[in-house]
Amino acid sequence: MTDQYSLVATERAARAHIEQLDPALDYESAQTVASIYRAANAVRGHATNEVLRPHDLSWTGFVVLWVVWIWDGLETRHAADAAAISKGTLTGVVKTLESRGLMTKQQRQDDRRLVDLRLTPEGIALMNEIYPKFNAIEVKVVAGLSSKRKQDLTASLRTIVQDIEQQKS
């Protein structure tokens, strides 16, 4: 990021360009949305490089691993929801994790459409090792914000997510 075409300069150019098109457009909201996406990208890339890649894990692979770690015996569809990816994507990711011996799939007896996901002992050991490192990155990434600002940030983002999911229905 050369900082020439980064946040500040882009925002200035965008504001001028957009207001010329139609002054009624809401640039403040555009800025907010753009910063959400950019922050998510930055965090993802940073965590991937610093923690995940050395363990040969992708971001999504880690998230799926994490979700199953939290909810042991999770059904596939819930795992997809919790990881915020589609069912089709999950199938592929789980296959990758399974082939590495980190996760197992088991068909349920009472309803044979369902498949439960569980971590293997190796998977659990990996998470016990990696998660503290991952959390350390998370801490470092938001270290510039006070506790109150962190809470406000989280609350605002949660509001956005809930509003979107409501509009969906």
Add this chain to the structure above:
Amino acid sequence: MTDQYSLVATERAARAHIEQLDPALDYESAQTVASIYRAANAVRGHATNEVLRPHDLSWTGFVVLWVVWIWDGLETRHAADAAAISKGTLTGVVKTLESRGLMTKQQRQDDRRLVDLRLTPEGIALMNEIYPKFNAIEVKVVAGLSSKRKQDLTASLRTIVQDIEQQKS
């Protein structure tokens, strides 16, 4: 999102699970990071479905289009920076957009390593049509926040991005 394995429930389960592993882990920061990523995903998906897909555009395709729209005659590497994607990804996306007649590549005379990107008249017309719709989605998505909260949110996220980019060097 069934809301069973969604934000609230997941956070409760995660907190219990993590504090058991090591009480020193910072759950507040984890929550913040998770909400950033989740919000970005939600916004992306929503905008894609509501505005972009009807025009057969992907999110990244739109972002690249937008960046070139703002900075007319942009060099490839700056476009990648501004769109927050890698150079390799940009090559493919530009190729797609070019094949649809929305964008042109032109090698620079003074430095033949560089390639300038420009929108075609069709590309400009498309952006003039789409961007107001896209902005309307952006507005709706953050409508639940007051202007001050929007500004705080943007500022906090910008702090995070800048901190990460600083740590990189």
Add this chain to the structure above:
DNA sequence: TCCTGATCGTTCGGCTACGAACGTTTGGGT
């Protein structure tokens, strides 16, 4: 007991997405 609709996980096609390696081009130092 069928049959019909709903739901599950998988598969498929097409498009991102990244880092590494590559060939081309350029400018600086000698």
Add this chain to the structure above:
DNA sequence: ACCCAAACGTTCGTAGCCGAACGATCAGGA
């Protein structure tokens, strides 16, 4: 004038990523 390091955009391999379509399975009503 010549090399050499640096920078550019492209290519490549691997993996994510989505929506749509699919077969398998289940539950409920006629």
